[in-house]
Amino acid sequence: MLDTDALQLTVHEGIAHLTLNRPAKRNAINTAQIEALDAAFRSLGEDIHAVLLTGAGEHFCAGLDLAENSVNQPVDVLRISQRWHKVFHDLQFSGKPVVAVLQGGVIGGGLELALAAHVRVAERSAFFQLPEGRRGIFVGGGASVRVARIIGADRMTEMMLTGRRYTAEEGCRLGLAHYLAEPGDGLRLATELARTIAQNSALSNWACIQAVSRIHDMSMQDGLFTESLTAALLQSTPEARERMEAFLTGKTR
Incomplete structure (x- = not known):
């Protein structure tokens, strides 16, 4: 079942709009949100031709909810990581084109989620960061594959070691996003792109x-x-x- 406390789903003219709905937590991903994402994508029928992915509030997604996952045992971390891998893989390969709108923090697991989308619109407020090295942890949602493919393993290693932030403009140059939008204009542009894509075969x-x-x-x-x-x-x-x-x-x- 779709947990609307974690994720909102609306449908209009063949386009599904999924909104990460934990703005007070900067949309940090917890187990409920992962399960809601999985349920939402499994619920999309043949009448859905494209998907919009957004985050409520000022940030797209701050990554893993550390408050929920700070004391897990190794086997728990392994299972959580593999669950993220499966859900993000299914998002990327569901056959539904996904257009993401990125604003504020696109951090850690939030960047991993964003890169499972096929088209990414970054508002100028967006910034990209992999702070896992600073937190004493390691990426677990696919960054070592998806991020490294786009920016290279060398640059990703530097991001993790230093906690470096890339701005929206820098992210576009690197390929972390495809389009740059003014603040508040990302959804409009993403919706136009989704409508164009939905008209394809x-x-x-x-x-x-x-x-x-x-x-x-x-x-x-x-x-x-x-x-x-x-x-x-x-x-x-x-x-x-x-x-x-x-x-x-x-x-x-």
Whole structure:
């Protein structure tokens, strides 16, 4: 069941809007919120063509709720980390394009969650940080894979050792976000992007989400072969033929 104390879900015109709903805790992630995210994504049907992911209040997400997780035993930490991995993986590979709006702190687990989204809009108030080294802990929600892929292992190591903050502008340059928005304008821009994405072929969106990341993990030859198979699958569908014909005849841009 969706825990509305932790997460709010609304749907409008085929776009689901998920809001992390613990503003007093800077949307720090606890077990209830992880389970709510999982339940929300499992509840999205074929009528949902894109997802907006936002955080209530001044911050997107301050990461792991240390108040709930400061005295766990090693086996508990292992299980929590693996649970985060599964939920974030399912978010990234559900087949639903996810557009995240980032403001204020995008810290630790909040950055791990943000990078599971496919399109990221950062308002100028956003800042990115991995302070785990300063807290005596280590990342556990996938940062060593997702963050390191984007900014490199060397830069990620420096972030963790020093607690360095990157501004919204710096995050965009590094690839932690794709779009920069003025304060309060992130949701408008993200909604426009989500509507544009929702107009794509559902199969094309699915292929972009499923294929590109996996091809990145392959050898060059395996990746090229998989790309050819994916292109052959999509280009031969009736919908693809209709869309290409509409473009060629000037009916669409």
